[in-house]
Amino acid sequence: MDQESRTVSSGMKTTSVGRPPGTIDAHAERRLVRKIDFYVWPILFVIYVMSFLDRINISNARIQGMTEDLNLYGSRFNIALFVYFVPYILLEVPSNMILRKVHPPYYLPFLMFSWAIINMCMGFIKTYQGLVALRFFLGVFEAGIMPAIIYLTSMYYKRHEFQTRISFFFCSTVISGAFGGLLAYAIASLNGRNGLSGWRWIFIIEGAATVAIAIISIFFIVDWPEKCHFLSPEEKQLLQMRLADDGTGGHVRMDTLNTYAYRLILTDWKIWLGGFIYMGVGTTGYATTFFMPTILREFGWEARAAQVHTIPVYAVSAVGMVSVSYLSDRLKHRYGFIMLGCVIATIGYGILLCQGGLSSEAKYGAVFLVSLGGFVCNPIALAWLNNNVAGHWKRSFASAIQVALGNVCGIVAAVIFREDEAPRYPTGYGTAVALMWFGAIAASLLFAGLLVENKMRDAGKRDGRLTHPKEEVDNMGDYHPSFRFTL
Secondary structure, eight states: OTTTOOEESSSOEEEEEESSSTTHHHHHHEEEEEHHHHHHHHHHHHHHHHHHHHHHHHHHHHIIHHHHHHHHOTTTHHHHHHHHHHHHTTTHHHHHHHHSSHHHHHHHHHHHHHHHHHHHHHHGGOHHHHHHHHHHEEEEEEEETTHHHHHHHTTOHHHHHHHHHHHHHHHHHHHHHHHHHHHHHHHGGTTTTTGGOOOHHHHHHHHHHHHHHHHTTTTTTOOOTOOOSSHHHHHHHHHHHHHHHSSSSSTOOOOSSSSSHHHHHHTTTHHHHHHHHHOOOHHHHHHHHHHHHHHHHHHHHHHHHHHHOOOOHHHHHHHHHHHHHHHHHHHHHHHHHHHHHHHHHHHHHHHHHTTTTHHHHHHHHHHHHHHHHHHHHHHHHHHHHTTTTHHHHHHHHHHHHHHHTTHHHHHHHHHHGGGTTTTTHHHHHHHHHHHHHHHHHHHHHHHHHHHHHHHHHTTTGGGGGSSSOOOHHTTTTSTTTTOOOOO
């Protein structure tokens, strides 16, 4: 081999003649990303499928006899939904602080095992009060899952790789909804087995499956990039190089949690707007999963048929969600696609609010639009904020605050569909579409703010921050003037 063609390969990069030192070999980078995809996502996808399934299976159990057995009439079902979100919201941030100090392969399975046992116990309760208590503790242990997954996975990817992947991951929610309906349909045949009603078997079987997956997951959940075992030292170095090249590594850091870091985190308007976006657009997703079986039954289908008719809705939502996210990553743009989802959902809500005289088929079609629009927005809202914060602690707090604030929508979704308003549910549909546009307004403000901030940084108007003490400059995260924001 002559000198002109000789390469020096380190496994993490290949430096050839004509390539500046420190540049990244595109082929090695593609191999690394494929390897990360293979190791990071599959088990987390399964975990969140089970998390969401165990959260929403109460909606399937409701139309399989639980209402009659536990006397869940009036507002009692709504309260059982509502109480879950109290600890879920309050414990998001503390959970991510624990995660930063504890190995994810131990912490996430612990949470999963705990909520699985609680879910199984729901199959044996005798009273409404027992259901409310168990729903509360279910929220305690599920609280840390979503922010932990967003935080952990974001440390492995460039910003415009993350949207597509988070959307594939978010398909877990629609798969949970579809699989929950299918499973409930199948489990209904166990009604009366061993003296237990069919709805009880939903909780018992799904909880037992979650226990098994929690134990297995210990061996598959990855650790932080700097501590993980599936990457070689050379691959870890390549990962660090490519993240620095993306503006999310190198000097754009926040590795120390001190008073200065707390101030930057808690006064960051991006985090709060990101939470408001997720709160607004997320109401539709929760309302869909909590009440779709009940709504479809109001269209005239029996319980088992209503369960089955949820499946095509979730399937269409999954395809739309991934397709839109792929385009969002390719175009490196977020805002316009959130607005697209809001428009689609609004058309569906308009049909349902004016449903008098419409056929069941027309109303069923409107449910497709509502679900598609809502699910398109959710992963974009999560990824967009994560794209625009940098540093370990900043991402930890940002993902947790966004999910905590955003999940106020779960409380809202739990109470707006009132039994006495069936089958038209004007309060439910009207509140959901209003909150959808609350999220759209927050997204517009975030877009405008990021656009202005990028222009100011390009003009050098934030360079004065570099005169701060070195320990502050090295701990600024995205406050550093070199960072540029994703629109």
